[in-house]
Amino acid sequence: MRQRLLYLLTWCCLTASAQEQQGIALSGSVQSDMLIPQNDDKTGAEKTGDFLTNTYADLMLQSRYVDAGARLEYLEHPLPGFENDFKGWGVPNFWVKGRLGKVELTAGTFYEQFGSGFILRTYEERSLGIDNSLLGGRILAKPVQGITLKVLSGKQRRYWSWNKSLVSGADAEIDLDAFLPALQKHQTRLMTGFSWVNKYEDSDEHVYVLPAYRVHFPKFVNAWDVRVSLNSGPWSILAEYAQKGADPSFANNYIFRNGSAAMLSGSYSKKGLSVLLQAKRSENMSFKSTNDVSKAIGISSAINHLPAFTQDHTYALAALYPYATQVADGEWAYQAELGYNFKRKTPLGGKYGMNIKVNYSYVRAIDRQFYDTTGDPLAITDGYSSSFFKWGDDTYYQDLDITVTRKLSKDFKLSLMYMNQRYNKTVVEGEGGMIHSDIFIADGKYQFSPKTTLRAEVQYLTTKDDQGDWAYGLLELSLVPHWMITVADMYNVGETHIHYYQGLVTCNIGQHRIQAGYGRTRAGYNCSGGVCRWIPATTGFTVSYNYNF
């Protein structure tokens, strides 16, 4: 199978240029991240191989009626920190998409999201090792203006195999404004959507909650989602609710309680001002495409995804303690964000204007009252009761950050950020208690000439918890259009006194980008959208190559 797909990929490459003349467009990309690891007694980094690489090559052919694509992945010697089953190589993604009138049909592997992803989101996130695409078929139809229907069914990818359960679903989105002239007249968009997802698994998994009591897994697990959104002028509101039926799993300790997720989000945006307010409550929403514990553990096999209500920070110390959404245990999450541009030539805006951004995120446990299971095995399957609006005792995460960006002169721009963070390490990582930190960041960019820019970052994190204070410095020289040179050092002031230094040279030539460097990275979590992966410490030479065509 793998060989045949490789041949197909090669054939596509060879014939593509000829076909380009016939209205067929070829596009693709190559991404290769490489590491030559070294042992490092200071950081605990281990040389796990001579040469490690995660390499991907995507190829896509597009024509008027038919598109086709495939991806070659070479992960035979993967970068550190991925699960054992991540290792391998082959062509796990291949698809053909046909369009005819108002119908689009996809066969092969595909990604899909219903609504906010509460009950279905398949996606690829290479930095986390996630690719939970479905292998099967999907029909998308737009029978009339304003109505979009989707029906799909497939088996979910788990690294180099597909889980044996069948994931099926349907989604309908109706733009009511298309049918109501009054809404059109006021340039108001009102959308309502309904989704349904079903997992069918004839499980041969034998799991005992007690030595004589085996879990009776349901063959079908249903989940549904309903949502409505309203957009009018600068205002936007989205309300969404999802529910999942009984789905005993390793993540929820084999309880039969329904899962649910509710979200209310409102925003206001006009030139120079933006406000976002949102709240979300979720419980017991871990939805995996396998009951096999060894496959369900970790971040693979997730059918759904709950969006994080916390910032994905890019500054190194702001991202030191990233939050991971508590999908199984549930959480109350709130986020408020305000952005404001002070105009030029005003007392606060100064000569060049000023931007201020304030974000507040707060994540709290939901109320859970566990049933007494003494002498009643069935009580184990009830789990707990929960009052919808009541909070649990623990704060999981809190982040208040304020960023002020101002151009101080024609050539110099400065960003200052302050962040106050509370990170419940016990909840996210299993132990460590609450870490309360204050983070100060200054980011300055000076343009020496139209082609030469120097950017500098100074960051300091202060805390009495965990490993104490951290300091970080970075210098980045950009010589457009081709070169960028970066040196950085992250230093633990509080406990270990270890330097995590890094030097990188980046070169861009046409559609090629290559980055080479040497340095150390600390052990810690890499998170994206509330999903996290543990990465061990590494030391060594790195090369990263990207090519798009």
Place this chain on the structure above:
Amino acid sequence: MRYITICLLTLLLAACDHIDREDRLIYEKPVTSRRAVLLEDFTGQQCVNCPKGTEIIDQLVETYGDTAVIAVGIHGGPLGFKGNATTLGLATETGDEYYNHWNLEYQPVGLVNRHAPINYPEWAAAVKEELAKSAPLTLTASATAEGSHTLHIGITATATDGTINGKLQVWVLEDGITAVQLMPDGSANAGYVHNHVFRQAVNGTWGEDITIREGESRHREYTQAVDAGWNIRNLSIVAFVYNDSGVLQATKTPIR
């Protein structure tokens, strides 16, 4: 549109699989043990979920008895703790070697009769399956203490079903060790009592070769020094014979 709606509703109804509360669990009578089963629990004092694994082991031992279910807590791996000047650690270099050899990823994780690593919710099913199998040999062990510093260990293996080719492994275990353990709620329990803790491999990390023809017996004797940190009254000996197909038989005996 109407057709699609009807199809979806039909599919939705067909896909309902409500399980009544009283049917959520299936009662299965515990099997009658036909042999002993070795459960290697790869655990660690810094592993918050490891007490959950221990709870499963306690239930299994209560159901089948400690001569049928022979559990060994092997402390090591990334969540193991080797101790420092103030805090007792139970992880050993040998424990790390076993953890790395089996290419394990999570803790707790277990090997039941040295088949593929499985997570603790699956231990009960695997133990049950193994207990129902017959063993191709019998194993008996005896261990006596000479003073408080030396153990004399005797192991007798008899092949009962074909010729046995494998390795004989002998370990020292200790019960009743009070040492800190991280708990599922993240707290540190300084008064946690650790049982069946792997202490040392008596005859090498991977044991020694043994071949027995059907109907024949082999007897091996060992002398083991008692480490100053061990409580001799809480020690026991575990012996097992294994090969590429897994653990063929196991036995456990206290020190007399």
